[in-house]
Amino acid sequence: AQKVTQAQTEISVVEKEDVTLDCVYETRDTTYYLFWYKQPPSGELVFLIRRNSFDEQNEISGRYSWNFQKSTSSFNFTITASQVVDSAVYFCALSDPNAGGTSYGKLTFGQGTILTVHP
């Protein structure tokens, strides 16, 4: 069975600090995708990044960066120079690649990390 663990329930930082959100996953599949979603106060889940299990290159997008390490089954997310607008709940998720053979199926989510950035 698949499992995603986000050990940090809540993180509070002051604006301009760097912050890293941890994500550890378990799966028996050799092919899978990892995701990060952001849930702002408005409630919808906003897609941030998708990472293929065969691609361990780190990725940077503006102030956001992701560190995928297959050896430790981790997919951590770092926000550099945090801003108040980054305050949200962040979810890490893992896909089930075997649904019907034609499309990726269900996502397994972590418990979410509440990030609060204070001015």
Next chain:
Amino acid sequence: EAGVTQFPSHSVIEKGQTVTLRCDPISGHDNLYWYRRVMGKEIKFLLHFVKESKQDESGMPNNRFLAERTGGTYSTLKVQPAELEDSGVYFCASSPPGRSRGEQFFGPGTRLTVL
């Protein structure tokens, strides 16, 4: 392009009543998913439609939950009769056909409160 929409945004009902949640996926998205987040816990998968067919309903908690997707467009999730433990936020997501990308596009959720 319109995103995934869900109706209603909030619903408060008494235990034993029936509630129907609706999800309109992004046009052209064959895959439609229902998820639920209860009491600040993780978001849990309920079921997955490919067009009008149920691909995976392994996450449906019990037979009080009935999901339909007639015609392969919008979907409804009916809870009958509702119990206290059904309270939570119900999310719908959709994705295009094929497995080229994998990410799912989520709606804003329906917050269900059962009193």
